[in-house]
Amino acid sequence: MKKFEEKTIRTEHIYDGKVVKLEVDDVTLPDGQTAKRELLKHPGAVAVIPITKDKKIVFVEQYRKPLEKSLVEIPAGKLEPGERPEITAVRELEEETGYTTSDLKLITSFYTSPGFADEIMYIYMTEDLKPLKDAVAGDDDEFVELLELTLDEAKQYAREQRIHDAKTNYAILYLESLERM
Amino acid sequence: MKKFEEKTIRTEHIYDGKVVKLEVDDVTLPDGQTAKRELLKHPGAVAVIPITKDKKIVFVEQYRKPLEKSLVEIPAGKLEPGERPEITAVRELEEETGYTTSDLKLITSFYTSPGFADEIMYIYMTEDLKPLKDAVAGDDDEFVELLELTLDEAKQYAREQRIHDAKTNYAILYLESLERM
Numbered sequence: 344m345k346k347f348e349e350k351t352i353r354t355e356h357i358y359d360g361k362v363v364k365l366e367v368d369d370v371t372l373p374d375g376q377t378a379k380r381e382l383l384k385h386p387g388a389v390a391v392i393p394i395t396k397d398k399k400i401v402f403v404e405q406y407r408k409p410l411e412k413s414l415v416e417i418p419a420g421k422l423e424p425g426e427r428p429e430i431t432a433v434r435e436l437e438e439e440t441g442y443t444t445s446d447l448k449l450i451t452s453f454y455t456s457p458g459f460a461d462e463i464m465y466i467y468m469t470e471d472l473k474p475l476k477d478a479v480a481g482d483d484d485e486f487v488e489l490l491e492l493t494l495d496e497a498k499q500y501a502r503e504q505r506i507h508d509a510k511t512n513y514a515i516l517y518l519e520s521l522e523r524m
Numbered sequence: 525m526k527k528f529e530e531k532t533i534r535t536e537h538i539y540d541g542k543v544v545k546l547e548v549d550d551v552t553l554p555d556g557q558t559a560k561r562e563l564l565k566h567p568g569a570v571a572v573i574p575i576t577k578d579k580k581i582v583f584v585e586q587y588r589k590p591l592e593k594s595l596v597e598i599p600a601g602k603l604e605p606g607e608r609p610e611i612t613a614v615r616e617l618e619e620e621t622g623y624t625t626s627d628l629k630l631i632t633s634f635y636t637s638p639g640f641a642d643e644i645m646y647i648y649m650t651e652d653l654k655p656l657k658d659a660v661a662g663d664d665d666e667f668v669e670l671l672e673l674t675l676d677e678a679k680q681y682a683r684e685q686r687i688h689d690a691k692t693n694y695a696i697l698y699l700e701s702l703e704r705m
Contacts, residue, residue: 344585344593344594344595344686345587345593345594346585346587346594346669347585347586347587347594347667347668347669348587348594349587349589357538357539357546358538358539358546358548358562360548360560360562361560361562362562362639362640363546363562363564363640365538365539365544365546367539367541368589370589372665372667373667374667376664376665378665379541379542380589380590381539381541381542381543381544382589382590383544383564383590383641384590385637385640388639404525404527404528405528406526406527406528406529406530407635407638407639408530408549408551408561408563409561409563409564409565409638409639409640409641409642410635410638410642412525412526413525413526413527413528413529414525414635414638416638419639421639451693452688453688453689453690453692453693454588454591454595454688454689454690455636455637455689455690456566456636456637456641456643456689456690457588457590457591457595457597457689458543458569458588458590458600458602459543459544459566459590460564460590460637460641461590461591462637464690483557484553484557484559486528486553486554486555487528488527488528505525507633507634507635508634508635508636508637508638509634509635509636509637509645509690509691509694510690511634512632512634512694513690513693513694513697516694516697516698516701517697519701520697520700520701520704523701523704
């Protein structure tokens with residue numbers, strides 16, 4: 344859908360980083376006026392809801408520099424250029440949790456913040472976790488701690504805002520909805 | 525929680541825009557190594573799930589330049605500096621839908637993309653909508669179209685990815701969970 348399309352007149356490339364790019368576009372609005380749009384380019388991301396045989400959810404705790412605190416989240420990571428999301432999902436699951444899976448189910452996808460960013464997030468679930476024999480090395484600038492929580496424990500973490508991000512809050516609401524069916 | 529804290533050694537200010545700021549920090553990791561962190565600063569945002577007397581949900585369709593397409597979303601907007609989120613929520617509801625309310629309930633809050641951005645999103649709901657006598661002017665660079673949909677219609681929009689962002693997907697899942705109770 345192109346309703347109210349904003350045509351680009353000019354693009355200013357501000358920053359080209361390891362994770363994100365920033366551009367500022369001059370655009371023509373539907374009424375002919377012009378405006379500036381700040382656009383954050385992101386490769387996209389995946390997350391996995393990993394459920395163990397005893398019905399616990401595997402989370403990772405990591406420091407989130409933009410917030411200056413650590414959060415407990417479902418395992419997640421960025422897409423490599425051209426990579427299929429389900430490949431990224433298995434890789435991130437292996438690197439962050441030491442489990443692998445051959446049975447991923449796509450739950451949903453969504454743009455995290457469409458007002459300024461093009462980041463899309465794919466959320467998968469697996470109830471078929473197998474421990475890896477050998478650990479897989481992840482990014483050497485990532486430090487994560489594993490937690491396995493029941494859904495009730497996870498809901499308590501969310502109330503305490505130790506869980507407090509879009510994909511993980513969505514995952515908890517999704518698992519609650521499955522319990523009610 | 526400060527687990528795995530990353531201390532800032534140096535901050536490079538890249539861009540200071542109308543909506544976002546971009547910084548790149550050099551940080552010390554828990555193992556003593558250093559790394560770069562790309563940090564998007566955002567004022568935070570609110571969204572409202574507006575339910576009409578006949579149980580329809582009020583959405584707005586608008587062009588999202590980062591995606592080069594329009595999306596159907598629940599009404600939302602950015603916090604002004606120092607503004608309480610529930611004040612922003614009423615303002616955005618009035619500007620975007622022509623309704624007002626004196627009864628907002630906070631449903632949840634979450635960081636939209638904690639890996640690179642500090643944006644927090646507060647989601648409210650109201651089932652007490654009153655039409656405004658006079659329209660309230662919104663931002664003059666915003667063009668939105670109103671839609672009132674049943675939950676089933678909204679779920680169909682989500683399947684077609686005309687609804688496809690974190691806050692609105694969360695809102696639909698939340699409303700589904702209320703129906704099941």
